[in-house]
Amino acid sequence: MTLEQPIIPKYLVVHLGNPDDMEAENVTVSFPEYVKNVASNQIYPTWPDSSIEANLHVIINYVLNRVYTEWYRNQGYDFDITNSTEFDQVFVKDGEIYRNISIKADELFNDYVRKMGSVEPYFTSYCNGTTEKCDGLSQWETVQLAEEGKSALDILKYYYGDDIEIVENAPISGETSSYPGIPLKLGDIGNDVATVEVKLNRISKNYPEIPQIEPDGVFGPITENSVKTFQKIFNLEMDGIVDKATWYKINYIYTAIKQLGELTTEGISIVDLYRPFATKIELGSYGIEVIALQYYLDFISFYNDNIDPVKIDGIFGEETEKSLKQFQKEYGLEVNGIVDIKNQRKLEQVYDEIYNSIPPETLSEYVDIYPGYVLYLGLSNEKVSLIQKYLKQISENTDYVSPVKVTGVYDTQTDKAVRQIQDRFGIPITGTVGPVTWYRIIQLKDSYQEY
Secondary structure (H helix, E strand, C coil): CCCCCCEEEEEEEEEEECCCCCCCCEEEEEEHHHHHHHCCEEEEEECCHHHHHHHHHHHHHHHHHHCCCCCCHHHHCCEECCCCCCCCCCCCCCCCCCCCHHHHHHCCCCCEECCCCCCCCCCCCCEECCCCCCEEEEHHHHHHHHCCCCCHHHEEEEEEECCCCHHHHHCCCCCCCCCCCCCCCCCCCCCHHHHHHHHHHHHHHHCCCCCCCCCCCCCCCHHHHHHHHHHHHHHCCCCCEHHHHHHHHHHHHHHHHHHHCCCCCCCCCCCCHHHCCCEECCCEEEEEHHHHHHHHHHHHHHHEEEECCCCCEEECCCCHHHHHHHHHHHHHCCCCCCCHHHHHHHHHHHHHHHHHHCHCCCCCCCCCCCCCCCCCCCCCCCHHHHHHHHHHHHHHHCCCCCCCCCCEEEHHHHHHHHHHHHHHHHCCCCCEECCCHHHHHHHHHHHCCCC
16 A cells, blocks of 8 residues: 555665666665755756755655655565656765755755645656756746745746645654555454555446445455455455555555556545544553553463553553553563554564464363454354354343344344444444454353353
């Protein structure tokens, strides 16, 4: 996928040649140094300030668009941009940098231009305006416009339209790869799954064989079917798993369809960035995401004495923060007491590793432990039988859960009962059983336990 909100990378890998020149060197430079180098090799330090600023903005936007769309990465290359003017911007290794351009670049490097109503850095095509002509900005002409008194934003609007704006102080990060690091498959839940679903829905408008999906962040049979259809169309292994190859192919096709690397871009709206789950959890947070966090931490603490157990109450208090920091320290994460996507993945990974390492004879004594995957309509196994048994018990003791038969197959009756519980307790109504719904069902079952 493309990254969500644009970030400024700390470093860039620049390929010193055409994309397919395997003999060409890759060099790593800081983002500001790259901008200074390109600008110093394209414009003159004697140009008016607003002209220099306008040119810096288009240089920044050009490379940031390449990074944001993962233009080269999603085609299998190991770099972010080339220095070939046939494809990208000129960059001279160890090239001279003009002082005033350097100072101005330090001021502007984390600002970018976008179309109003869109999220992505606008693809600011440009040319020198003398030896070459283009539909975008003309570098030499910006001098004349600046001398007429136009500001940098006025100059940019002159070329790209009045519906552009400058986003200032974008966040800076060392992580620019969108791939989650682990394959997504049937039973997974989370915002990465929602990202796949949203992008496949857009692709399906051009490739109607791909079924539309409800982007709920749950990797169920419909999502798997859409992934398989996509893989079939684009000659990938048709296993329904979103591995690195499938992830970047989805990204590549999505970028091409949305024309994110062109002046005529369709753009990415806020709606395209819909995420059903919180992206950051910290002290003071509350709700189902906190319950899931506490469930994982409490389970892990049972097998790791360096992590304190926590009360599962859905409130991110000091006890939860302390346990989380212990987890972060234990597993090599930044110890800040904040759960971001990297922490979520590590929690799930550690949980799965512990669960899968428990001997079967021991596991049989702890049947109520969440199995580490989502239960969904059509699934058939012993965990479905177990949850149906508990749902049946709950339905016999309440008036808000309809009857369920224990068949071992996750049928429509099971789906309906799960939705009723989710609706009752403020859990997103998906009809699937993830860690939070599992925990709530176990709680209810225990409250009606027959002795």
